[in-house]
Amino acid sequence: MSGKPDMDLLPTPPMGERYNGVPERLSKEAAAVRTRLYGNRTLPKSKPRSRPARLPPGVSEDVFAASIEELRRSIGTENVVVNDQPLQDGWYLESPNTHDAFHVIEQEELVCSAVVYPGSTEEVQIVVKWANKHLMPIYPISIGRNVGYGGAAPRIPGGVVIDLGQRMHSVVNLDGENASCIVEPGVTYFALYEEIQKRGLPLWIHCPDLGGGSVLGNAIDRGVGYTPAGDHFANHCGMEIVLPNGELLRTGMGALPGKDGRDNSTWQSFQNAYGPKIDGIFSQSNFGIVTKMGFWLLHDMPHQSYCITFERDKDFAQIVDTIKPLAQKGILGNIPQLRHIIQELNVTGQRKSTFHTGSGPMTREKIRQAAKGLPLGDCSWIFYGTQYGDSASIERQLDIIKKAFSSIPGNRFWLPKDVPEDHYLHSRVQVCSGVPILRELDWLNWLPNAAHLFFSPIAPTRGKDAQAIHEIVTAGHKKYGFDLFPTLCIAGREIHYIANVIFDRADAEQKKRAVALLRELIHDCAKEGFGQYRTHLLFQDQVARTYSWNDQALLRVNESIKDALDPNGILAPGRCGIWPKRFRGKGWELGVEDVDMKAIAPKL
Known part of the structure; x- marks a missing residue:
């Protein structure tokens, strides 16, 4: 589908007008980010529904309407809204609470039947008791901006979303x-x-x-x-x-x-x-x-952010092994990031077409050529760290860090004063001192209608393990035709390896390849002992079942707790792969073979 971008939208609400709006200090940046994203969009703001509005499974229209009216009488008509309008994906600061804005399947598949807005803990209790009475699957969200992991979508199509944020934001x-x-x-x-x-x-x-x-x-x-x-x-x-x-x-x-x-x-x-x-x-x-x-x-405390660049891809394992003792001994001040140079390209907010005109992933040589024009130049990996303490202790810490990395040829040390004001290092200064920002949205301009999925396995902080995951993820991205954007958050004993799969949500074939990639990566990494710490709701069944030691002992305990606390199976069925007895084993679970997602909503 194609169309002209909608640029006549109202400005993003400031925090003074809306609880989840943008702070005044970031209003200009938010407007610029939004303009770039909408300028790179071919999807329309919304489109007519192609099917009737979703209802909870096994609930007729008459029963649904009557139960909705009952809830409205309890917490207010304006606080219970039926989801029968066209779906709008919006953008990060105006994200939907009805579905996943970054839909990797059809937009209308994972949608709610209604949205409820409780204004207090007591009203949440009323909603939960109502759900038990009518056996309604309910899905609580806080803001719905869990982008890359499913957003506000209910796992069961037609479930009722409880939007806790709109009236409970004190x-x-x-x-x-x-x-x-x-x-x-x-x-x-x-x-x-x-x-x-x-x-x-x-x-x-x-x-x-x-x-x-x-x-x-x-x-x-x-x-x-x-x-x-x-x-x-x-x-x-x-x-x-x-x-x-x-x-x-x-x-x-x-x-x-x-x-x-x-x-x-x-x-x-x-x-x-x-x-x-x-x-x-x-x-x-x-x-x-x-x-x-x-x-x-x-x-509040004094702090110093910095980055270190490394010339060669082949030094990856040695970089990780160098970080490990620094982290275990408490010399590194925070959880640092190790990012590949391609991340320096997409965080500029420029489109992929600026650097590469082909249809496939950027080659390593293309990345090198593009990186030469960036402030850090042609390099391979970038280590972003921050040290804390008084000036003397920070200086001692940095001396130890520089000495440790000196064994890796061609490394270069950079302070914020060494790079332009718009470089990503200045954003790390803010985030690493507790100042929330918007900068990470810039990489969404990489493709038209850009959306993303996170692939997030955990590995020991050992070079050989990091290399093993990296090779699996690299091969998968090459096979399915996606650019690889790896970020490693490295602690003393474990690594969060986070690969950001960016896709065009207007391209059905590209979305199917993204699903196939995630299914394969989850399976292949689990075989090597690398499990996910977090995943999109459509992959939660598969991930939960990779933790299969002793005949799924962990899942069986979780199911036992679920059945004890939630005998009617109303609270977020399927979230994190945990299904209540009412739905368990009846075709809702999705596995490695579910690439086309035909089994997403079986008939009960």
Whole structure:
């Protein structure tokens, strides 16, 4: 399909008008990013539906309409919206809550039947009890910007999306003395950062590459950031959760009532309670709806970002082996990134056609030629790091780091002052000091109608293991005709190898190749012992079943917990590959063979 870009859209709402809008400091950048993306788009803003609106499986139109009216009477007519309008993909800051904006299958396949907007924990409980009464599959989202992993789409077409963010976006508590906060699902990294600045507190948040996502949502999906406290779930402290039967739970010290009925004053100070620690079962699961979550923050501190470039592809394993002891000994200040030079091309925001006119992936020689015109020049790998502490300790740390990398021929050390103001290194300065930004959106201009899938395996921090994954991923991208954009987040003992598969969502054949690539990579990496830490919702069944030790013992335990907590199977069936008894084994699970996705919605 082709058409003229829609450039007559209203400006992106600022944060003062909309909870998930753009901060004033980034308004011009947001407008520029949006103009570039829409200027590289051939898809129309929306198109008429080709089929009737999706309903939950086994629910007739009359029953659905009656149950929707019942819910409207409970929480307000305006807070329950039937999804019968044309679907709009929008863009990152105006993403849909009805489907996956980065649809790798047909846009109308994974769509909800309705969207519900609760305004409090109590209203979430009402919605959950309603879902149990009518056996409605419900899918909670915080913001719906989990792009690359499925966005706001329900795993069961016709499920009801619970949009927690639109009316639940308060910073419930911000404690400067304790360096902690409590947030609701709709609080974005932008919003938390701006609130801290407004109060003049010398505190940092721990943001990922993009700042428009939910602080709470990213943590329970075990996302990462780049400050010294960048493991978001590890730095949470206390949760409030609506269970699948509508009951309310608090974890950690929140389970102990505070004085005179107040919240316990140690709820955001100590992560544990008494007895088993259960917080983890509510991350990457469908065991409850988290409505409040506490986080520890960092105090502002001096820092120095830098990058090191390496000339040769063949030094990859040695680079990883050099990073390992530096990370294990705590010399590296944060979780650094190792990125391939092709990432320097696409993060400029320029189109692939600027560098390459062919239809296939860029060759290594083409990448080299294009890189010669960039500030870092023709190189292979770029290491982005940040050190923290006083100036003397930072200088000592950098001396150790430079000496360690000196054994790799041709490496060059760069500070922010050595590169132009628009270079990516300046963006790392901000992210690594807790300032949320938009810069990572620029690579979406690589292709027309660009969307992406993340492939995210974990490996030990060993050069030979990193090389093994890299070779599998490289071969797969070559086979299916995609440019390879690898980023490695390297800790002392493990590596997140993140490959970003960019595709044109207007091209059905290209989308099918992207699915085939992911299916094969998941299978091939798992054979070598490299499992995914996170994946798109259409691949969650396959990934969950790769963790198959002792006849799927892990999955069987998860299913047992699911059946105990959610006997009616209403809460996010299929999320993270966990299906309740009501749907399990009835054709919903997708495996390595499901490239055409014909089994996505079997008839019950």
